[in-house]
Amino acid sequence: MDHLAKIGLFIPCYVNAVFPEVGIATYKLLKQLGIDVDYPVDQTCCGQPMANAGFEGKSLPLIHKFNDLFDTYDYVVGPSASCVAFVKENHPHILAAHGQHQCQMSGKIYEVCEFLHDIVKVEKFPGAFPHKVSVHNSCHGVRELHLSSPSELHTPRYSKIKDLLSLKEGVEVFEPQRVDECCGFGGMFAIEEDAVSVQMGKDKLRNHIATGAEYVTGADSSCLMHMQGIARREKLPIQFIHVVEILAAGL
Numbered sequence: 001m002d003h004l005a006k007i008g009l010f011i012p013c014y015v016n017a018v019f020p021e022v023g024i025a026t027y028k029l030l031k032q033l034g035i036d037v038d039y040p041v042d043q044t045c046c047g048q049p050m051a052n053a054g055f056e057g058k059s060l061p062l063i064h065k066f067n068d069l070f071d072t073y074d075y076v077v078g079p080s081a082s083c084v085a086f087v088k089e090n091h092p093h094i095l096a097a098h099g100q101h102q103c104q105m106s107g108k109i110y111e112v113c114e115f116l117h118d119i120v121k122v123e124k125f126p127g128a129f130p131h132k133v134s135v136h137n138s139c140h141g142v143r144e145l146h147l148s149s150p151s152e153l154h155t156p157r158y159s160k161i162k163d164l165l166s167l168k169e170g171v172e173v174f175e176p177q178r179v180d181e182c183c184g185f186g187g188m189f190a191i192e193e194d195a196v197s198v199q200m201g202k203d204k205l206r207n208h209i210a211t212g213a214e215y216v217t218g219a220d221s222s223c224l225m226h227m228q229g230i231a232r233r234e235k236l237p238i239q240f241i242h243v244v245e246i247l248a249a250g251l
Contacts, residue, residue, distance in 0.1 A: 011026075011079070012080045015080060032251055056098075136183065162175075177210070204227060224240040
């Protein structure tokens with residue numbers, strides 16, 4: 001990566017409102033790695049909730065604002081696979097469907113793990129995290145951003161999240177059975193099909209706990225939040241942490 005490149009930090013609304021520590025960890029880690037990162041304070045929602053609910057037209061003003069705000073950066077980086085995937089995959093289609101200008105963001109936005117693995121090519125992270133973690137492979141991360149190989153395809157196995165965790169001292173990495181099965185979150189799905197969503201979360205959580213891990217980690221706070229709510233209600237012995245918090249531990 002060109003170290004003169006300027007990075008725009010994209011912090012999705014639910015991370016900003018509910019998990020600000022994930023945004024802080026992302027900023028600290030990028031700065032520690034010597035990256036020129038800036039946080040545009042006027043950023044808002046990327047438009048995913050409106051579009052997922054069937055109101056793509058309502059997302060257009062937010063898409064335009066997003067493009068205008070991040071236009072001057074060489075890369076846009078965010079700690080949320082689902083939100084980054086929405087910008088990368090859906091912004092171009094929505095703009096085109098409404099006869100709008102071409103999307104400039106799709107080719108330069110990266111989820112933070114993807115960015116560290118593919119662009120920065122980190123060789124070691126400072127500090128240590130001496131704990132057992134079970135990796136949660138979220139659907140958008142696997143099938144739209146290719147953070148890991150999808151289990152339904154007969155292709156060589158890989159995981160960018162596991163690769164990054166292997167560079168942090170002390171981490172023991174596990175994966176559950178049904179390695180990339182959905183946890184049941186899915187935004188609108190969790191509201192409209194709540195009973196199914198909860199049961200999927202319980203099943204996924206059981207597989208994570210069976211690994212013997214102390215923490216469940218992954219690239220989507222939304223999925224972790226869904227399982228964390230179930231774990232708290234069921235009083236289950238497992239904790240949750242975004243992968244970037246592990247990589248930034250000790251800073």
